[in-house]
Amino acid sequence: MLNFELYNPTNLVFGKGQMEKLGSLVPAGAKILLAYGGGSIFKNGIHEQVINNLKGHEIVEFAGIEANPHFETLMKAVAIVKEQKIDFILAVGGGSVIDGVKFISGAVNYKGDPIEILQKRILIKENAIPFGTVLTLPATGSEMNSGAVVTIEATKEKLAFGGSALFPKFSICDPSVIQSLPKRQLQNGVVDAYTHVMEQYLTYPHEGHLQDRIAEGILHTLIEVGPKVVEEPANYELASNFMWSCTMALNGLIQKGVPSDWATHMIGHEVTAMYGIDHARTLAVIAPSLYTVMFETKKGKLAQYGKRIFNLEGTDDEIAKEAINKTVEFFHIMGMDTKLSDYTKEYSNTADFIVSRFDERGWKGLGEKQNITLDKVKAIVEMSY
Ligand code: NZQ
Numbered sequence: 001m002l003n004f005e006l007y008n009p010t011n012l013v014f015g016k017g018q019m020e021k022l023g024s025l026v027p028a029g030a031k032i033l034l035a036y037g038g039g040s041i042f043k044n045g046i047h048e049q050v051i052n053n054l055k056g057h058e059i060v061e062f063a064g065i066e067a068n069p070h071f072e073t074l075m076k077a078v079a080i081v082k083e084q085k086i087d088f089i090l091a092v093g094g095g096s097v098i099d100g101v102k103f104i105s106g107a108v109n110y111k112g113d114p115i116e117i118l119q120k121r122i123l124i125k126e127n128a129i130p131f132g133t134v135l136t137l138p139a140t141g142s143e144m145n146s147g148a149v150v151t152i153e154a155t156k157e158k159l160a161f162g163g164s165a166l167f168p169k170f171s172i173c174d175p176s177v178i179q180s181l182p183k184r185q186l187q188n189g190v191v192d193a194y195t196h197v198m199e200q201y202l203t204y205p206h207e208g209h210l211q212d213r214i215a216e217g218i219l220h221t222l223i224e225v226g227p228k229v230v231e232e233p234a235n236y237e238l239a240s241n242f243m244w245s246c247t248m249a250l251n252g253l254i255q256k257g258v259p260s261d262w263a264t265h266m267i268g269h270e271v272t273a274m275y276g277i278d279h280a281r282t283l284a285v286i287a288p289s290l291y292t293v294m295f296e297t298k299k300g301k302l303a304q305y306g307k308r309i310f311n312l313e314g315t316d317d318e319i320a321k322e323a324i325n326k327t328v329e330f331f332h333i334m335g336m337d338t339k340l341s342d343y344t345k346e347y348s349n350t351a352d353f354i355v356s357r358f359d360e361r362g363w364k365g366l367g368e369k370q371n372i373t374l375d376k377v378k379a380i381v382e383m384s385y
């Protein structure tokens with residue numbers, strides 16, 4: 001197993017009715033910026049619950065953090081935090097709001113132009129404004145990790161950043177909040193979490209046996225509860241297993257001591273930046289092509305995955321190939337289209353555009369072996385048309 005450090009200071013407060021603890025979780029006397037998205041929290045009553053549980057605190061509201069949050073929007077909140085002398089930020093929403101708040105938190109005291117945090121991928125290790133979250137959409141794991149993704153609207157770049165100062169102080173995760181989610185977002189959540197596990201699991205056989213088994217446990221659980229939770233979001237057993245699987249998929253645990261890939265995400269982020277396609281749906285488009293193009297590198301792990309997750313039989317090569325088909329089948333069950341042409345008719349220059357972007361950034365070799373070179377990226381994207 002590879003050496004590792006495990007640091008995760010987020011207090012995860014999970015379960016029905018946990019919102020009652022909000023008042024005791026935020027620092028006493030703090031002036032709070034309450035940040036949220038386009039208004040779903042008014043329709044499902046979460047805004048009211050938050051306000052009721054923050055009585056006695058001075059609150060400034062910041063609305064309108066969009067899906068795939070924009071740098072330009074977030075900089076308005078950075079100005080408010082400075083002007084209003086905010087001590088604590090509360091993100092109420094899905095991955096976009098939480099990621100947006102991570103950016104705000106890191107940008108306020110950043111010495112320099114905050115766009116550098118994205119363009120130079122500056123690690124935020126100190127001086128961040130403390131924040132907590134109320135999760136309303138299980139998917140990204142952002143509620144218990146220190147990473148985030150923000151889009152610069154002006155240049156259409158969707159860029160990841162993070163750092164040890166960007167863990168939420170606490171996250172309230174009540175699975176009953178998923179009842180108001182549209183089916184499309186529930187489907188997205190399952191597929192995003194599934195792909196997070198795959199990025200950290202589907203590499204090559206290694207010595208991290210426990211990490212493999214935990215990863216496989218999350219995959220099994222998502223395959224079992226995913227299709228059902230979309231139909232029955234009010235079923236608490238399904239909702240709670242779904243939400244916890246999403247958190248466990250990307251809170252850092254399964255990544256410790258093992259190689260990881262993340263190229264599906266890197267390519268997928270570009271597809272969202274170009275066409276506005278939902279994050280999870282870009283993953284469902286890219287992942288199968290990536291596993292196919294990188295078959296020789298990944299076939300050992302694909303065979304393990306095929307045997308343990310889908311009970312496939314045959315030679316390792318046969319199992320590995322069929323495991324890719326089974327993955328596509330699961331994505332279809334989860335309501336995903338798996339070809340770029342299903343989302344846009346203007347796809348013909350996508351591969352060249354992404355390759356030139358990666359080239360400019362010096363990303364010449366992605367993946368667990370850094371062997372996803374630019375020609376491979378081109379082949380992966382073209383195969384996904
Ligand atoms: O904006 P509102 O009105 O709140 O509506 C949102 C939004 O339109 C709605 N929604 C959220 N909770 C709801 C709800 N509607 C009804 N009931 C509720 N309870 O859902 C829509 C999508 O929300 P969003 O936050 O964009 O979705 P998600 O959680 O999937 O986040 C996606 C973003 O996270 C990034 C993605 O790239 C994307 O920008 N990611 C962040 C990661 C991380 N920080 O670790 C890892 C991921 O791989 C991912 O890249």
Ligand code: ZN
Pocket residue numbers: 140192193195196265279
């Ligand atoms: Zn993701």
